Amino acid sequence: MKFGGLIFANLLRKKIRLLLTIGSFAVALFLFAFLGVVRDAFNRGADVAGADRLVTINRTSIINPIPLSYRDQILRIPGVKYITHNNWFGGVYKDEKNFFPQFVIDSDNQRQVFPEFSIPDDQWNKFLKDREGAIVGARTMERFHWNIGDRIPIKTTLYGGGSWEFNIDGVYHGKRAQDDETQFWFQWDYFEERIPERLKGLIGWYVLRVNNPDESPRIAKAIDEKFANSPYETKTETESAFAAGWVKQFGNIRFLIVTIGSVVFFTLLLVTGNTMAISVRERTGELAVLKAIGFSDWSVLFFVLGESLVIALVGGLLGLILAIVAIPVLANALNGMLPNLILSPALLAFGLFSALLVGIVSGILPGVGAMRMRVVNALRRV
Amino acid sequence: MVKVDAAGESSLINVRDLDKTYRRGEEEIDVLQGLNLDVRQGEFVAFMGPSGSGKTTLLNLLGGLDVPTRGSITVSGDEITHMSAGKLTEWRARHVGFIFQTYNLIPVLNAFQNVELPLLLTKLSKAERRDHVEAALSVVGLADRMKHFPRQLSGGQEQRVAIARAIVADPTFLLCDEPTGDLDRKRADEIMTLMEELVAKYHKTILMVTHDPLVAARAHTILHLDKGVLVEARQASQDTLAGGVA
Incomplete structure (x- = not known):
């Protein structure tokens, strides 16, 4: 030019x-x-939320627990395909600055409800047999330079506090670029064994998959009606609505x-x-x-x-x-x-x-x- | 020779009944009044007169930079006074070479690039543009300063580059507004010698505004303006008055 x-x-x-x-x-x-x-x-x-997933939390707040006994009752509602439950652990690795999300998982159903996370079968099977086992996201593994087989301590101020020891049995990867690879999962059985008596039998939230996403409003309504007027009333919404609500808590x-x-x-x-x-x-x-x-x-x-x-x-x-x-x-x-x-x-x-x-x-x-x-x-x- | 108030069918430039009036608030200022002028191809005309006499306004009108209030200007058969702004711009690019008192070179371009500017508006190839620029710079004696920027040149050299820029596209005529106004006598003489050479050797037509009688004396004809009226026309070399002064 x-x-x-x-x-x-x-x-x-x-x-x-x-x-x-x-x-x-x-x-x-x-x-x-x-x-x-x-x-x-x-x-x-909200973007990564499964279209066929619903989340059920305590109607008062997500920090209030709901009973584990709801699981089978929810599973019996027509249209519900899989259900799993999680608890927030809120621990840190060695130091406060080493924060990352840890979840107590229901190992029997985790993979059916969250198919976007892939874990080699041998690692998963080892995890299932290890009461103190943990599956860790690839980014967290990389961040702390952990290796499979490492035994690591996680400190928490919740659930009676103290340092909990875990064996890293496997690494999960997201199938999509946007999938979160920072999580740390460990077994419900190990969790329930160590928490105070008053907290036993209570979980943080349920995540369920439905057969037909078009039926989600009906199923959510059925779940919440089922537990209405109970000591632990529920609030069920789609995973994307739940995620959007979570973000709103930050303003x-x-x-x-x-x-x-x-x-x-x-x-x-x-x-x-x-x-x-x-x-x-x-x-x-x-x-x-x-x-x-x-x-x-x-x-x-x-x-x-x-x-x-x-x-x-x-x-x-x-x-x-x-x-x-x-x-x-x-x-x-x-x-x-x-x-x-x-x-x-x-x-x-x-x-x-x-x-x-x-x-x-x-x-x-x-x-x-x-x-x-x-x-x-x-x-x-x- | 320049004819004032004459029928100028064979002239290069014909100016007829030219008026230019500026409005300042409620007041109307007549800068040029009923001016008539004919300039032939290859003539060298100097305009003199006191400040405010209308010299630069006349130059601007002849160069198509401004439009008259009344009257007409015809150059090579084209009447420019009724051209649209866009047409006038195209006409200037083809027919007019401007030389200013302060050279007005682009400081961030070297001599070659400054001279090349008018050619960017043509369809010439890069190689053809180079040939034209080198020829123009040779004419003004600066073939060895092509890569120099204006700040690396003397005032006289800058004006030579400006002259090369004015002639590079081979315009119909050159308009010079105080071309030696910023130069010492020696450099002014050199520039005037170059202008004379352009007229004598290359048959260029030059219209120049100047305050300097010694510079004006180098032109073929000196026209004096006063209060917007041509009052005197004199053959510079023969020191004689031309007839028919308005």
Whole structure:
């Protein structure tokens, strides 16, 4: 492109200003990408939820338990295919900073209800025979450099407290990129053996699979009606609704992220718009000369927009490359508090599109100003 | 020779009854009034006159940078006074070479790139553009400074680059607004020698505004403006008045 040289020469006119503007784009795009993956991570529970899965919790709150005896009664409701139950363990490995989610599982039914997690049969069979056994997600194994066969302590302040020892019998992997590989599962029998008497026979929540997702509302209603007016009333909803409700406990994350993201982009718009306006004002005379020697008004607009687009493109790409490199590091630094911070191609594409949009918008006003500038007036000011 | 108030069928540039009025608030300022002028191909005309006499306004009108309030300007048979802004831009690219007092080179482009600018608007290939730029820079004696940026050149050299930029697309005529105004006498003489050479050797038509009588004396004809009216036309070399002054 024969005008490319002119655009690049103008861009390089003030190198420090160019670097700072590109830098502001890069930082904004990095922040955009990071906020995006955090939002996605919060929403992922709903995204990965099985369409045929329901979750039954205590009507008061998920932290209130429900009886294990409900299991068979729920299983007898027409349409329920499998049921399993979990408890939150809330432990840490050696230190408070080594947090990751541990769940007590019903090993007889876990794999039928959560088929998206794959475990080699030999490892699973070993786990079934080991009362103190544990199955650990691949990311947590990697994070703590654990190996199958290791015996590890988990400290908890719940269930009477103390340090619980586990044997790592196997590693599970998610079948999809978005599946959470940070969990730690161990046996119900071992759990119930050690917890205080008053907590025995109580589980955290049920997860069930139904034959036909279309029947989920009827089944949920049937479960909750069955235990209505009992000491442990239930609340049953689809897994995605449950996950969305869980996220809501943290506040309106989506609103927060969209607000911060909008402020970032608006600020970026002001910064780049101001930079472009200064840049155009500084060379009013040069643009007037270009128009005098025959460059059209549209050419001048094209030059100004070209410059702002190049800044946006380079800054945007740098920010997204930074995000691609840094987000996995940040995900590790967050110690599994947010599962799977995944920078999706769609998020990257949207980020780049937004950067280019900001580039165009910030170049439009000074560009139109330059386009409308009267050559005679501009030359008089030179 | 330049004819003032004459029928100029064979002229390159015909100006007829040209008025330019600016409005400042409620007040109307007549910058040019009823100006008539004919310039033939290959003539070198200098416009002189006090500040505010309308010299630069006339140059802007002749270059299609501004539009008159009344009257007409015809160049090579094209009446430019009724052209749209877009057409006028295209016309300028083909017919006018501008030379400014402050050179107005693009500081981030080297001499070659500055001279090449008007050619970017043509359909010439890169190799053809290179040939034209090298030829133009050779004419102004700067073939060995092609890669130099404006800050690496003297004022005289910068103006030579500006002249090369003005002639590179072989325009119909050159408009020069105080081309030696920022130069010392020696450099001004060099630039004027170059301008004379452009007229004598390459048959260029030059219209120049200047305050400097020594510079104006290098032109074929000196036209004096006062309060928007041509008051005197003089053959510079013969020191004689032309007839028919408005």
